[in-house]
Amino acid sequence: MTVAPSLRPLGNALGTEAVGVDLARDVDDATIAWIERAFAEHPVLVFRDQQLDAAALAAFGARFGRPQPHILEQYRHPDEPMVSYITNVAKDGGIDRFGVKRASSWHTDETYEEALPRLAILHAVEMPATKGGTIFADMRAAYDALPAATKQRLDGLIALHGHTNGPDAVKLYGAAYVRKSETARPVRRHPAVRRHPVTGRAVLFVNPTHTHGFAGMDEAAGLRLIEELRDHATQEQFTYYHSWRVGDVLMWDEVATMHRSAGDARADERRIMLRTIVHPN
Numbered sequence: 001m002t003v004a005p006s007l008r009p010l011g012n013a014l015g016t017e018a019v020g021v022d023l024a025r026d027v028d029d030a031t032i033a034w035i036e037r038a039f040a041e042h043p044v045l046v047f048r049d050q051q052l053d054a055a056a057l058a059a060f061g062a063r064f065g066r067p068q069p070h071i072l073e074q075y076r077h078p079d080e081p082m083v084s085y086i087t088n089v090a091k092d093g094g095i096d097r098f099g100v101k102r103a104s105s106w107h108t109d110e111t112y113e114e115a116l117p118r119l120a121i122l123h124a125v126e127m128p129a130t131k132g133g134t135i136f137a138d139m140r141a142a143y144d145a146l147p148a149a150t151k152q153r154l155d156g157l158i159a160l161h162g163h164t165n166g167p168d169a170v171k172l173y174g175a176a177y178v179r180k181s182e183t184a185r186p187v188r189r190h191p192a193v194r195r196h197p198v199t200g201r202a203v204l205f206v207n208p209t210h211t212h213g214f215a216g217m218d219e220a221a222g223l224r225l226i227e228e229l230r231d232h233a234t235q236e237q238f239t240y241y242h243s244w245r246v247g248d249v250l251m252w253d254e255v256a257t258m259h260r261s262a263g264d265a266r267a268d269e270r271r272i273m274l275r276t277i278v279h280p281n
Ligand SMILES: [Fe+2]
Pocket: 103, 107, 108, 109, 259
């Protein structure tokens, strides 16, 4: 007899372990339906002690929508284009010392694109001995807790998104790099508050890496608002630090959450993960 899977909280705000699922074996329709129900409530869902190759990870992702190839070919897995390598190990085996800082500003993936992803999945292959975690923020709870006046201000507001021209990306990458990366890139417009497509809940959809302003608002006021919303949403009561173990499969909701690499591991330790980003069908 198979035992039904169960849920166990990992953090106070979000972060939930799904116990009793072997993703290499029991991904039948009933299990997927169970995961979908759990995921609607728990937007950071962790499966421990898994062992998936790139093809199996892409196949698992495909149960929830359409996995997409990484924009940059150099990051794609050689056998499975729908899976990318997140690694600080260079081709010659050396460590990319900037790797520890990459993606360490708060963001939601790919909001510089018109078509937004539904969810992403990371699978830990090699991790530093300590630290090197990923931090998630619950943008549903963050929205609910905003003062009424801020909610009113955000109502109907359109946010402007670029690749790395949000205030926190400028700090992380430097103004010169940002100018180069934004050349000829279209500005994307997304509502500052989105309705979650599955649950219908209101979600704060502004992130300080890609959002660099709001339609009809002057630049300085826009930057102040982005920073104010970041400071609000990243308070401890809305966040969860995930300490990775090799074998973790972690799926997160790309509408309901924002995340960042903690950037706190030693720069010379290897960190390798497989990732797939899934768009809605
Ligand atoms: Fe990311």
